[in-house]
Every structure is written in C-alpha cells, then in structure tokens.
Amino acid sequence: MRTGQTSTASLALTRQSRTRRWLKRLTQCWQLYLLILPPIVAVFIFHYIPIYGVQIAFKNFRSSLGIWGSQWVGFKYFIRFMSYPYFWSILWNTVSIQLYQLATFPCTVLFALMINELDHKFYKKSVQMITYTPHFVSTIVLCSMLILFLNKSNGLINNLIALVGVERSDFMTNPAAFRSIYVWSGVWQNLGWGTIIYLATLSNVSPDWIEAARIDGATRLQIVRYINLPFLLPTIVTLLILSTGSMVSVGFEKIFLLQNSLNLSVSQVVSTYVYQIGLLDSQFSYSSAIGLFNNVLQIIIIIIVNQIAKSMTHVGLW
Helix, strand or coil: CHHHHHHHHHHHHHHHHHHHHHHHHHHHCHHHHHHHHHHHHHHHHHHHHHHHHHHHHHEEEECCCHHHHEEECCCHHHHHHHCCCCHHHHHHHHHHHHHHHHHCHHHHHHHHHHHHCCCCHHHHHHHHHHHHHHHHCCHHHHHHHHHHHCCCCCCHHHHHHHHCCCCCCCHHHCHHHHHHHHHHHHHHHHHHHHCHHHHHHHCCCCHHHHHHHHHCCCCHHHHHHHHHHHHHHHHHHHHHHHHHCCCCCCCHHHHHHHCCCCCHHHHCCHHHHHHHHHHHCCCHHHHHHHHHHHHHHHHHHHHHHHHHHHHHHCCCCC
16 A cells, blocks of 8 residues: 555656656746747647537538537538549549649759759859749749740740641640649749758768768769768658648649639549539538548548558658
C-alpha cells in the first residue's frame, strides 16, 4: 500500500516539475509564443471549427431547421454521388489532370539543379528573379492571358502558327488541348518559385564534399548525381507525397476560368461540380458529402504513397 502511495506521490511531483518547467519556458520566451498565437487562432477558426458542419453530409440539411434539427439520412448522398452517371468521368478528369501535373514534378528539381550549377552570381540571381516573377501573377490574370494568346482570330500563338503556314486552331474549345494548357501554364508560373526550397537545401551541401569529388576527378554531372541528388532526396520525396495528396483535388479557380461548354467533357472536375451543385443549386448536403468523400480519398492516397516511399527510399512523412 505504501509502495502505491509513494509511486502516486512521485508521479504527482513529476507532473508539478514538468508544469513548472513549462511555465518557466513560457515566461522566458513569451514573445515567441505571442508571435505564433495568430496563426494558431486562424487555423483553429478556419480549419477546426468548420469540422462541426461536416455532419450535414449525413443529413438532409434545411437552413430553417439548422444543423441539429435536420434529419439524418446516413450515406444517402455518398451513394447518390457514386451512382451519378458522370461520376467516373468527373473522377477521371480530376485524377488525369493531377497525374499530368505529377509527371511534370521533375521539372522543378532539374531546374533547381541547373540554377545551382551557375557559377556567376549575377546570372544566377537574374535567372531566379525572372523565373520567380510569374508566380506573382494572379490566377485570373494568367487565365486572361491564356485566352488572349490562344485566341483563334488574333491570338499571339495562332499568329505565329499562321506565319509558318499552319492552319489556325481554337485551342480553348479543343478538349484534347485543355489538360496541356492547364498543366504547362502552371509549370511556367510556378517553376521558379518551386525551386526555392530545393536551392535552400542545396545550399547546405558541404563545399568540402564537392571539392573532394573534383579532386578525385568527378565531373559536374557526377557531382550532381552522387552528391546533390542524394542530398535532395528527402525533400523531393516529402514534396512528392504532399503533391499526391491533392491528386483528387485540382484547384477550382483556374479550372473554372478556363472552362467553357465545348471543353466541359474534360474540364468538369470534382471542385467545379461541387461549386455547381453546392452554390448554384443550393444542394448543401450533397456537395458536403462529395467534399468529404474527396478529403477521405486524399488521406488514403497520402498513406499509401507514404508507405511506398518509405519502403523504397526509407524517407516518409511519418
């Protein structure tokens, strides 16, 4: 009995000492805790509190009755979405665009390696500045530029094509061209910006390693292959896993702005369908069910890809 009382007392003392140490750190670094408080509050308000509303995916939501007053319908709206005649078409459009984007993932890595190999500081900074600039172009401006440049009658691209004797084409209404327009415009816009994290990682490569490799007769390509790439591997795998997590969540804004009735067969994705039925048709429970289905699928994909990455490269998110 005394042994149990002693262990309980020691446990209480341990907890008190931990609390004191935490309070001491809090008082010593209160400025840092105050600095991270706004992001924590913002995340809580905009990402955790809305979780309460997820339950309307399982209810026949009526605004007059409120969330709690609405009738439970179980998985009715999930079954309705999966029974929708265009379910597989919408899902394939979403996944195919994301797979196309993933196929361009190495472009950022290769571009970062090429920038890192520039010896002249002025040229290196100039290339970085020029390639970073498109990232700050807003999505609506980018889409307007694409529509103007690809215009059949007087667009820049069609004018150049006409100069070499090729017939003009209306790219924006061509379903076969939509995925390429969407993906490669994104590559152009984010190529430079995406290299920042890789260049920051490469800056930590020890110059002694590179100097030793040069003394041993290694070429630039061999240095990149045997020193830079292995050093980048954890960062590459982590960003790739995060990219695959959005495989069924293609951005709404850009797709919606480039969408028209003639390319709808390939441009109708989950996010635009949710916008159509949720905001335009006011089917809140149905749209919430689709959004929840989308999020659960993303989590499953992240878990699978993370396990594959860990088994192949021993690098993962957890």
